[in-house]
Amino acid sequence: MKLGYFPGCSLHSTAKEFDLSLKAVAGPLDVELEEIHDWSCCGSSSAHATDHLLSIALAARNLSLAEQQGLSQVMAPCAACFSRLATARHEMAHDEEQAELVRPMLARPFKNAVEVQNVVALLQGLAGRIKAKATPLTGLKVACYYGCLLVRPPEVAQFDDPEDPTSMEQVVAATGATAVRWSRRLDCCGAGFSLSRVGSVVRLGRAILEDAKASGAQAVVVACPMCHSNLDLRQSAMEARRASLGLPILFLTQLVGLALKLDPASLGLERHFVSAVGVMRALAAPAPQQLPATRG
Amino acid sequence: MSLAIGPGQRLEDSVSDGSSHPDSSLAGDLRRATGLNVAACYQCGKCSAGCPMAAEMPLKPHQMLRLAQLDLRDELLSDPSPWLCLTCETCTARCPNEVDPARLIDGLREIVFKSGSAVAPLRLRAFHKAFLRQIRRHGRVFEVGLIVDYKRRTGALFDDVLSAPAVFRRGKLALSPSNIEGRDEVRRIFEACGQAAARKEVHS
Amino acid sequence: MVSEVASGAKAEFEPKIVAFVCNWCTYTGADLAGTSRLQMAPNVRVVRLPCTGRIDPLFITKAFEGGADGVIVSGCHPADCHYTAGNYHARRRFAIFRDLLDFMGVDVRRTTFSWVSASEGGKWRDVVNDTTARVKQLGPFAEYQGLSVAPPPARSQAPASGEWESSPRGRDTP
Amino acid sequence: MSRIGVLVCHCGENIGRTVDCASVARALGDLPGVAHAADYKYMCSDPGQLLVKQAIAEKKLDGVVVAACSPRMHEKTFRRACASAGMNAFLCEMANIREHCSWIHESRGDATEKAIALARAIVEKVKRNQPLSPIRIPIERRALVIGGGIAGIQAALDIAEGGREVVLVEKEPSIGGHMSQLSETFPTLDCSQCILTPRMVEAYQHPGIKLLAYSEVESVSGYIGNFEVKVRRKARSVDETRCNGCGECQAACPNKKIPSEFEQGLGKRSAIYVPFPQAVPNIPVIDRAHCALFRGRAKGLKKDACSKCKEACGRQAVDFDQQDTFTTVKVGAVVVATGYQLYSVGKQQPSDKLKGYGEYGYGTIPDVIDGLQFERLASASGPTGGKILRPSDGKEPKKIVFLQCIGSRDPAKGIEYCSKVCCMYVAKHTMLYRHKVHDGKAYVFYMDVRAAGKGYEEFARRAVEEEGAIYLRGRVSKLERTGNAIKVHGFDTLSGRPMVIDADMVVLATAMRPQPGIEALAQKLSVSCDGHGFINEAHPKLRPVETNTAGVFVAGACQAPRDIPDSVAMASGAASKVLGLFSNEELERDPTVAVVDETGCAGCFHCERVCPYGAVERKEIKDRKGVLLKVVATVNKGVCQGCGTCQATCPSKNVELQGFTDEQIFAAISAL
Numbered sequence A: 001m002k003l004g005y006f007p008g009c010s011l012h013s014t015a016k017e018f019d020l021s022l023k024a025v026a027g028p029l030d031v032e033l034e035e036i037h038d039w040s041c042c043g044s045s046s047a048h049a050t051d052h053l054l055s056i057a058l059a060a061r062n063l064s065l066a067e068q069q070g071l072s073q074v075m076a077p078c079a080a081c082f083s084r085l086a087t088a089r090h091e092m093a094h095d096e097e098q099a100e101l102v103r104p105m106l107a108r109p110f111k112n113a114v115e116v117q118n119v120v121a122l123l124q125g126l127a128g129r130i131k132a133k134a135t136p137l138t139g140l141k142v143a144c145y146y147g148c149l150l151v152r153p154p155e156v157a158q159f160d161d162p163e164d165p166t167s168m169e170q171v172v173a174a175t176g177a178t179a180v181r182w183s184r185r186l187d188c189c190g191a192g193f194s195l196s197r198v199g200s201v202v203r204l205g206r207a208i209l210e211d212a213k214a215s216g217a218q219a220v221v222v223a224c225p226m227c228h229s230n231l232d233l234r235q236s237a238m239e240a241r242r243a244s245l246g247l248p249i250l251f252l253t254q255l256v257g258l259a260l261k262l263d264p265a266s267l268g269l270e271r272h273f274v275s276a277v278g279v280m281r282a283l284a285a286p287a288p289q290q291l292p293a294t295r296g
Numbered sequence B: 001m002s003l004a005i006g007p008g009q010r011l012e013d014s015v016s017d018g019s020s021h022p023d024s025s026l027a028g029d030l031r032r033a034t035g036l037n038v039a040a041c042y043q044c045g046k047c048s049a050g051c052p053m054a055a056e057m058p059l060k061p062h063q064m065l066r067l068a069q070l071d072l073r074d075e076l077l078s079d080p081s082p083w084l085c086l087t088c089e090t091c092t093a094r095c096p097n098e099v100d101p102a103r104l105i106d107g108l109r110e111i112v113f114k115s116g117s118a119v120a121p122l123r124l125r126a127f128h129k130a131f132l133r134q135i136r137r138h139g140r141v142f143e144v145g146l147i148v149d150y151k152r153r154t155g156a157l158f159d160d161v162l163s164a165p166a167v168f169r170r171g172k173l174a175l176s177p178s179n180i181e182g183r184d185e186v187r188r189i190f191e192a193c194g195q196a197a198a199r200k201e202v203h204s
Numbered sequence C: 001m002v003s004e005v006a007s008g009a010k011a012e013f014e015p016k017i018v019a020f021v022c023n024w025c026t027y028t029g030a031d032l033a034g035t036s037r038l039q040m041a042p043n044v045r046v047v048r049l050p051c052t053g054r055i056d057p058l059f060i061t062k063a064f065e066g067g068a069d070g071v072i073v074s075g076c077h078p079a080d081c082h083y084t085a086g087n088y089h090a091r092r093r094f095a096i097f098r099d100l101l102d103f104m105g106v107d108v109r110r111t112t113f114s115w116v117s118a119s120e121g122g123k124w125r126d127v128v129n130d131t132t133a134r135v136k137q138l139g140p141f142a143e144y145q146g147l148s149v150a151p152p153p154a155r156s157q158a159p160a161s162g163e164w165e166s167s168p169r170g171r172d173t174p
Numbered sequence D: 001m002s003r004i005g006v007l008v009c010h011c012g013e014n015i016g017r018t019v020d021c022a023s024v025a026r027a028l029g030d031l032p033g034v035a036h037a038a039d040y041k042y043m044c045s046d047p048g049q050l051l052v053k054q055a056i057a058e059k060k061l062d063g064v065v066v067a068a069c070s071p072r073m074h075e076k077t078f079r080r081a082c083a084s085a086g087m088n089a090f091l092c093e094m095a096n097i098r099e100h101c102s103w104i105h106e107s108r109g110d111a112t113e114k115a116i117a118l119a120r121a122i123v124e125k126v127k128r129n130q131p132l133s134p135i136r137i138p139i140e141r142r143a144l145v146i147g148g149g150i151a152g153i154q155a156a157l158d159i160a161e162g163g164r165e166v167v168l169v170e171k172e173p174s175i176g177g178h179m180s181q182l183s184e185t186f187p188t189l190d191c192s193q194c195i196l197t198p199r200m201v202e203a204y205q206h207p208g209i210k211l212l213a214y215s216e217v218e219s220v221s222g223y224i225g226n227f228e229v230k231v232r233r234k235a236r237s238v239d240e241t242r243c244n245g246c247g248e249c250q251a252a253c254p255n256k257k258i259p260s261e262f263e264q265g266l267g268k269r270s271a272i273y274v275p276f277p278q279a280v281p282n283i284p285v286i287d288r289a290h291c292a293l294f295r296g297r298a299k300g301l302k303k304d305a306c307s308k309c310k311e312a313c314g315r316q317a318v319d320f321d322q323q324d325t326f327t328t329v330k331v332g333a334v335v336v337a338t339g340y341q342l343y344s345v346g347k348q349q350p351s352d353k354l355k356g357y358g359e360y361g362y363g364t365i366p367d368v369i370d371g372l373q374f375e376r377l378a379s380a381s382g383p384t385g386g387k388i389l390r391p392s393d394g395k396e397p398k399k400i401v402f403l404q405c406i407g408s409r410d411p412a413k414g415i416e417y418c419s420k421v422c423c424m425y426v427a428k429h430t431m432l433y434r435h436k437v438h439d440g441k442a443y444v445f446y447m448d449v450r451a452a453g454k455g456y457e458e459f460a461r462r463a464v465e466e467e468g469a470i471y472l473r474g475r476v477s478k479l480e481r482t483g484n485a486i487k488v489h490g491f492d493t494l495s496g497r498p499m500v501i502d503a504d505m506v507v508l509a510t511a512m513r514p515q516p517g518i519e520a521l522a523q524k525l526s527v528s529c530d531g532h533g534f535i536n537e538a539h540p541k542l543r544p545v546e547t548n549t550a551g552v553f554v555a556g557a558c559q560a561p562r563d564i565p566d567s568v569a570m571a572s573g574a575a576s577k578v579l580g581l582f583s584n585e586e587l588e589r590d591p592t593v594a595v596v597d598e599t600g601c602a603g604c605f606h607c608e609r610v611c612p613y614g615a616v617e618r619k620e621i622k623d624r625k626g627v628l629l630k631v632v633a634t635v636n637k638g639v640c641q642g643c644g645t646c647q648a649t650c651p652s653k654n655v656e657l658q659g660f661t662d663e664q665i666f667a668a669i670s671a672l
């Protein structure tokens, strides 16, 4: 299976381990990722928050590049990029007036023929293959965290029930781990304010992680670099003057990689702020060499 | 006709003007910016009930829409609440009347942003400006450049964490920008969007 | 042929206008205009039909052939048809028919399509007066000979008056 | 040459003031074919009518035109006068020179000229009128009532009391409908069973009512006065004539863990069961999907896996080999009273266009229930004996949150309309709860309280003022399961505050929707449904219990969300319509109906497609040897309402509306 690949800015920097683990699991799962040549930033929330047209045009440029490259599907692992690209595709198809404004801005013909996919839907589709190749991660309890952008808005995301999604749980089940039942799977962690309004982020993230912890999860599984950096990076702040959380935040691809018995380092597991050592130990897997912690 | 609705507030007669002639109300501006109709909001409050930021917003999402319905433009546009929205779309996904409050709040921000008003929180404005500048310049975001730019604009760093050596140590920040080939293309998109926005201003 | 009863010579052109109306809404509305003594132009003569659904487009050509200078078609509002759907069929038929009239060289401004309910006596008066005034401006309809074969002399670009092409009442989607 | 008489009325001064009636009479008298023309002060007066009769007799008229007021006023008067003089009534018509002429014009010249034109047109039309006779259709004076809820029961009883036979068809094993599930009813809080059960029994025992329970309408043919209805009698597996309702079979059935539909899943029943103790008829039915014997047979087992019920039955009533049977009934009228279902708001239901609400956890959080489930908990005969207990752990909830408008007033994931009864039953629920759990706290999230009915507002206020229910104005975003409680994330828009409540139980006031399968039934009856599936009434204000199909009436919650008083009022209204219809042996109708010229009909059936009443049927034309020559359209006079749409649509002009033929109208147009 060949797929267009739109890594987006964060997979080249803050979420490098997402990129690493995705590429690591792609091989064993027979997925060929072809990066969009010369892709540009999707505009992220800054374009979105200030100029709607710009946010559509920037995303559409990438879709047009993929089209030129002969790709029929583009996978954007970052939930934010996925949301921006999928929104652009949706609006270019449904808002003719706006589409007419955008088309001349693109330096190439644009038929809006490329489908946009995210990593969860991709892995959900491959669950059978994962299960076949996995050494079950028996005993590991994880909380699947969707956040906002994967499932919302429903008419754009369109891959799972927006209020009671199950796709991540299906992937987790394929790895042999157990997905706990919990309530705050869809609550926003505030990643958009990760840099500008830390207080809010800590408040929101804490409520989410406390619920995950209370449900018995040993780790939280995510599929969005923003959620990840937020819940990972800010966890120590969330713990301040409260009970410790100590919940490693794993990318879904990392969990799949673990089940496929890939080398933890190749999955970037040592790059997290909250150590995944405990999880490894629970699975009796070789613990990654942890970098010096920055907590406290 | 104008109707006093409270000390110093006047509800102008353009409030519920559903006619087709150019509508200078805030509702009209929002309709042009987003294609949406604020009048569709029946004030059920489901948006505010689920909004993760409602607790911190002086005006809750449905209240923002209410002020827009009443055309209390100055009061609404000078309020920080729109800037506290995370665009998480919880409200939109659950709104029973298909109002799309998240998009309308986007629209409010766009209106304020374009007016250059000082309401938009300095840090946020600075962040968005710096972020877009990165894209405009490199085609992608170069974090270190972003941090420097942001610091220049606000005099502050985001906060301690991103500058912490730990981030670099984890190989998470590139030290030089990766420039894409199609930078001119991207710049042209920015220019075209700027012009489109200017045209819209003139029309209204 | 009846000019001897007419009072004095007419300086102005007085058009003859035929109105095809349904029994349940517009005819009753016109009755109401009468009971309310609403004065209106005397140029309109009403033909009563059970429903606008009964109106054959040929009635209209026939009226023009017979010397009418204008035609009104009026029935129940979209959702109010006494027969539930007759006016819906009429509406579809007339949208097509109007193009045909235009093609045949009949200025579509000579025709009015409207909805007048049983309680809209005032609206009926307005329809009568507006149509009369409009047709007066257009002058006598002289092209009626051989209506069915006449090639189009000049296509009219002016929008015809009337509500029939607008969408039925419904939610105004932005 | 025709001999038409024209009579011009002065209407005192009403016409005479502006129209020169004598000139009109003179001008009309000069027309070819007019044998008599006169004017008179008051045509509708007795001497005026006498003038008409005399003219017919003396001048041997074959048509009459009265130029006077609106035909809506006096057409009947003059037609009757003509008929009494021996002329066919339909050869008489009126020209409206009052409402359409004298009253609306000032100039005597203009008005007179117009009056002449109007009368002349009618003269030309009447010259071409044909004698018509009213259509007579014999009526089968027996009614079919579909649905045995309170609406159907009421309609059946009223019709039977009026002396006419009724066949009552109910698809479930028992009649009673939703009302039988309710505990106490607003606005008076009387016990639902207590007022309903006697009516159920009365309907069952009434000699004029034939109850076909556990039956469904299979097909319907015919038209007003003459419907033929085929009813499927589903196999009960119990012989109704033998069973005496002792209940031994139920006790013997080993399969007792089946969720009871009647208890809304909160209680259990056996595979052979009566839905509830007061069921009418009190005869059990075997649920073959759950019965061990039938499951075994379906799997191909040679030996029957169980026959405990049959063994237990002292009357040999259990009959495993019973099959569905069919009964055909002839009826003159039908009342549709199929009621409603509640919108099941669990997560997305793939089979349904409605999406459901994942955020409310219905179906996944056990203590989130709907209104009917609450009714069962509150009912003395319910699964908890009338104690309000949580389904999850059987504990008494101390804090209940009620959510209104769930699925209603929600175009995004539900339905646009307001379900009308939920505001009231939520108020009722808060009261019932407080009566049973004195230290309990009831919270209600609402958008508006719609309590427009006699005593309703007072009732709803009582919930707040006397029973301490706390009403919070806002919708809830999400329910979250936290340990033993349910966290309700709401907002009170009145105080502007987010409201998070840890509830022990949450009750969703879910929307009312029409019964499943209503569209198929409507199609059989050729009545229409609105976009949601509710049966359309003929006119929303003036014909609320009739449908567009003559002889088919509607009552209760199948027409729109309705409470019991409304349903009963509608049912009595529908019954009186039926009795009105049945007060005649024959149906007499205006002969303004369409007639197809079968020789010319090309069989394109455009007419069939446009007819709003389904009056156009297909007819096979065969030669003497029985070889099919062609299929043509034919209009069923009993069904046609005379709109004329078919005539205007027929491409080959082979259908004519009597009284409004092309020839008549063309002649009138030319004469104007």
Ligand SMILES: Cc1cc2nc3c(=O)[nH]c(=O)nc-3n(C[C@H](O)[C@H](O)[C@H](O)COP(=O)(O)OP(=O)(O)OC[C@H]3O[C@@H](n4cnc5c(N)ncnc54)[C@H](O)[C@@H]3O)c2cc1C
Binding pocket: D146, D147, D148, D149, D150, D151, D152, D169, D170, D171, D172, D174, D175, D176, D177, D178, D179, D182, D184, D185, D186, D187, D215, D216, D217, D337, D338, D339, D340, D341, D342, D371, D372, D375, D421, D425, D428, D515, D517, D521, D555, D556, D557, D558, D562, D563, D564, D565, D567
């Ligand atoms: C939670 C709740 C509480 C309520 N409380 C009150 C209250 O306190 N007071 C009040 O006035 N109202 C109350 N109502 C409303 C009340 O239930 C309805 O007004 C009433 O039941 C409507 O009666 P019906 O006969 O029209 O329909 P139903 O009660 O729905 O009866 C319809 C019958 O038709 C049968 N049927 C359906 N389809 C077919 C078919 N195709 N063929 C044959 N039979 C068919 C069904 O099996 C059923 O027996 C409440 C409703 C709810 C949901």
Ligand SMILES: Cc1cc2nc3c(=O)[nH]c(=O)nc-3n(C[C@H](O)[C@H](O)[C@H](O)COP(=O)(O)OP(=O)(O)OC[C@H]3O[C@@H](n4cnc5c(N)ncnc54)[C@H](O)[C@@H]3O)c2cc1C
Binding pocket: D541
């Ligand atoms: C402002 C307003 C707007 C409304 N708009 C609508 C609307 O848009 N749609 C709608 O459905 N409803 C509307 N309604 C409601 C509507 O008017 C009533 O539902 C309807 O008129 C009730 O009809 P009725 O025959 O019961 O009573 P009424 O119309 O009051 O008729 C009663 C008759 O009885 C006569 N009468 C009274 N006492 C005696 C006596 N002792 N002896 C003999 N005769 C007597 C009276 O003179 C009168 O003619 C509206 C009401 C109001 C106030």
Ligand code: SF4
Binding pocket: B040, B041, B042, B043, B044, B045, B046, B047, B048, B061, B062, B065, B091, B094, B095, B096, B097, B098, B099, B100, B101
């Ligand atoms: S949820 Fe929708 S309708 Fe309700 S208050 Fe918010 S925007 Fe308005």
Ligand code: SF4
Binding pocket: A188, B047, B050, B051, B052, B053, B054, B061, B084, B085, B086, B087, B088, B089, B090, B091, B092, B101, B102, B105
């Ligand atoms: S999109 Fe904004 S307003 Fe809506 S719920 Fe999220 S934070 Fe609140």
Ligand code: SF4
Binding pocket: D252, D253, D254, D255, D270, D271, D272, D286, D290, D291, D292, D293, D294, D306, D307, D308, D309, D310
């Ligand atoms: S055969 Fe057995 S299982 Fe079936 S209904 Fe009778 S007793 Fe119950």
Ligand code: SF4
Binding pocket: D238, D242, D243, D244, D245, D246, D247, D248, D249, D250, D283, D284, D312, D313, D314, D315, D316, D317, D318
């Ligand atoms: S079937 Fe037999 S055992 Fe069962 S109730 Fe009837 S008579 Fe009693």
Ligand code: SF4
Binding pocket: D404, D405, D406, D408, D409, D417, D418, D419, D420, D421, D422, D423, D424, D448, D449, D450, D509
């Ligand atoms: S009756 Fe009340 S609760 Fe029910 S839909 Fe209408 S407003 Fe909502």
Ligand code: SF4
Binding pocket: D452
């Ligand atoms: S009294 Fe009239 S206006 Fe007030 S709530 Fe009732 S119906 Fe509405």
Ligand code: SF4
Binding pocket: D596, D600, D601, D602, D603, D604, D605, D606, D607, D608, D632, D633, D649, D650, D651, D652, D653, D654, D655
């Ligand atoms: S439209 Fe005319 S020709 Fe066609 S089937 Fe009907 S009657 Fe016959």
Ligand code: SF4
Binding pocket: D593, D594, D610, D611, D612, D613, D614, D615, D616, D635, D639, D640, D641, D642, D643, D644, D645, D646, D647, D657
């Ligand atoms: S006149 Fe109207 S109702 Fe009668 S058959 Fe024709 S279309 Fe049907």
